[in-house]
Amino acid sequence: MRQLIIIGSGPAGYTAAIYAARANLAPLVIASSVEFGGELMKTTEVENYPGFVDGIMGPDLMMNMQKQAERFGAEIVYDDVTSVELAGEVKKVTLGNGDVHEALAIIYATGSAYRKLGIDDETRLSGYGVSWCATCDGAFFRQKEIAVVGGGDSAMEEATFLTRFADKVYVIHRKDSLRASKAMQDRAFNDPKIEFLFNKEVAHIYGDQLVTGVGLLDTVDGSETTLDLSGLFIAIGADPRTHLVHGQLDLTEFGTIAVDGRSSRTNLTGVFAAGDVIDPTYRQAVTAAGSGTVAALDAEHYLAGLPKELIDKATAQPVSA
């Protein structure tokens, strides 16, 4: 048994790991098998993370955080959590390889998952022109006409990035104004390759083997049009990843894990939550990192209040690779 297990390896999880490791809690970080490092692993230049004057590549930033946590004694396992038992004094975490790990405290920092449009053919054509990752797939659309769906910062960022490859990038948004920040909007509006299609919803995705176009529904007058495209990048937001804790942790009306005030404390003692999984509003790398700090300090405080006999039982046994 350990004192602390951290589930998640984005800015929240790794920052919590840095703080907890420095407090000699020897945390075990369950980082995921293919999504370790979180959302920033799929980005390129990060320009707004403080301390990096010239920006830093998202994957580099996350690898730095990982090394920083390991330097102070955090142990990282690259597997996926399949179930959790959070209610008792000793918490249990089961992994994809069947291993069960126990701890006195848990920090839950699983972030969020891309939202789907929820229309026919979206899944069938996923990887065949439908994509959720511009940095992964953008280069396959050189000299093509493509579209980004969404009106937030990530949609603007993807559209701007995709103009490196595509001849034309449509931005399809169901409202008449954008949710994106002023800076990101201006960058997109000033890009000659980007054309905005407001008040339009993607109703159909066409294509036999590969995407050939979309059917658009006008949200004002209900008319339908078709648009020929080779690629459709979906950036309509993300939902907090809470499916493993349903029935155990209380959620908010936004679907995020409910925490007590400005703390990271969930409804279960010894269980803390941090990052995008508790944040319906700001969802930045920096706010997630700050949230991870809060969770590590809350967990440290909680563990300090437990009986010494219990803490003595919680010695970190290295996980065999």
Added chain:
Amino acid sequence: MSVAHDVTDATFADEVLNSGDTIMVDFWAEWCGPCRAVSPILDAIAAENPDKIKIVKLNVDDNPQTAMKYQITSIPAMKVFKGGELVKTIIGAKPKPAIEADLAEFLA
């Protein structure tokens, strides 16, 4: 990095299409984060199933002809060839059990 052998536009026909083995080609690129994540998983599957499946890598930046021929629009893309025929496509980085499930018919 990965232990898998690289194939190229020049060697693809010889090493993949004309091979008697079941071969999975991992289409990847340096700049693809999820490709880096899935690579060690593919190495492990190859190591655990030495007589059943061979896994090779094709860099899509260096070998655009093969990438275009197989209409790659998303990576990582893993394509399984048997007797010169494309018999299975797996798209995207997935956990090991999910990829093993996709490959079940070849690993049996």
